[in-house]
Amino acid sequence: MRAFVITGPGRAEVQEVEPPAPGPGEVVVEVERAGVCGTDMEFFSGAMAYLRTGEARYPVRIGHEWAGTVREVGDGVDPAWAGRRVTGDTMLGCGECARCVAGRQHLCADRYEIGVRNGWPGALAERLPVPVRALQPLPDPVDPVLGALVEPGGNALRAVRAAAVAPGERLLVIGPGTIGLLAAMIAVAHGVEVHLLGVNGRSLAFARSLGFTQTWTTPPEPPLRFDAVIDASTGSGSPALALELVEPGRNVVFIGLSAAPSLADTRRLVLKDVTAVGVLSASGGLAGAIDLYASGQVDPRPLVAATVPLDEAAAVLSGERRPSWGDAPKILIDPRLG
Structure with missing residues (x-):
């Protein structure tokens, strides 16, 4: 499959990589939209703090704001998840430490962060592995654009x-x-x-x-x-x-x-x-954001300036913007394009 890979400060390319297979308790999502944020730009520039602490290292596959459809399920996962439209939590705690047990899994010392921490691959790719416990189902009114805005929401x-x-x-x-x-x-x-x-x-x-x-x-x-x-x-x-x-x-x-x-x-x-x-992360706020979007109380679509293919991700991360995009702050990637 195609995936966007940052290989060093200011260096990135779209590569052909092995597609993920779902492990026990995991699903594989076909990514329909992924958002680009300041953290992603810091990975591209080399300024991201995790690169200095060793919590992340190049090559990095970024992307933690996403929406898509479950295409494969692993052992122990309810088959009913297959075909469901979803987004999910970025923070993947160990599930066993005191913080995780107390509901603070986003602060787990051993956590993975999708597309950010400890090597979990991100959503700037055609497919993404995700633990089923991190999934949030998306109702019909929440399309892929809105779904990719659930994490910042x-x-x-x-x-x-x-x-x-x-x-x-x-x-x-x-x-x-x-x-x-x-x-x-x-x-x-x-x-x-x-x-x-x-x-x-x-x-x-x-x-x-x-x-x-x-x-x-x-x-x-x-x-x-x-x-x-x-x-x-x-x-x-x-x-x-x-x-x-x-x-x-x-x-x-x-x-x-x-x-x-x-x-x-x-x-x-x-x-x-x-x-x-x-406030660190959207954990604990994802379901509420989905409800606000689904009900129409909040419509964040005007915040999206453009949707581009993976091949344009490097330009976006370097700060390039087309005049036609206007001043809306958010750029989305559709890995299926191009």
Whole structure:
């Protein structure tokens, strides 16, 4: 089968590789869409932290946002899974350690991450092996495009839940990229007043095209009362800013990662009695994201700029964009094309 393989920093190619066979408790999925995100771009550039810690090494087969159809089932798997449309969790815990038993399998020290950690192959390929326990079935209203957006949507949903904002309250989202915009959409669906803060005028203009009228490149003056702040940016100064802007006694959620260490003054955290929450992965948010998409409460399709074949993945990862794509942040890959 064809698969996209990163062989070193800035080097990648589509290769013919052995197709996967399902092991016990596994299925093989025919991939219909796979999303490209910042983590994938870091693997391509060589900046991904796991490459330095040894949790990942070249060659790497990326792709952890995906949707497809189950084509093969392994021993111990209900045959009814065959032919079902699915997406799935990126985080594959061992299932036996204390964290896994307690429901925190996404933090398992020995976990695999599909297309990311410990060599589990990713979804930029025609077929993908997945443990059946990680699967999430997709209802008919959730097409492959929406299915590939479930993983980022699950991340965003977990961030909104952690923000703990009620209908009518005011949420600030820092960073109007895919995760930030999804968090904003989900919050609006729950009746929250959303404001977006970013540094790029074009990304904020795109946010306004989606109906978000309260957008900022600098904090508003006079200061507004933000009942929660979600930092979905890559700016190293954003965590400290989030802490300054949040209302005392409320929540700041960190889901973005900066390339350099980011600092926040814990004295402000204590004196404002703020709760700080970190969110890693969509685990625990996948089913909720599917429900939001299936019901029509959230429609993330406008976030998709284009769908391209595997042969164009390297160009996308290097940051190339066609003018016709506009300013939507997400690029999808269809491994069946070309």
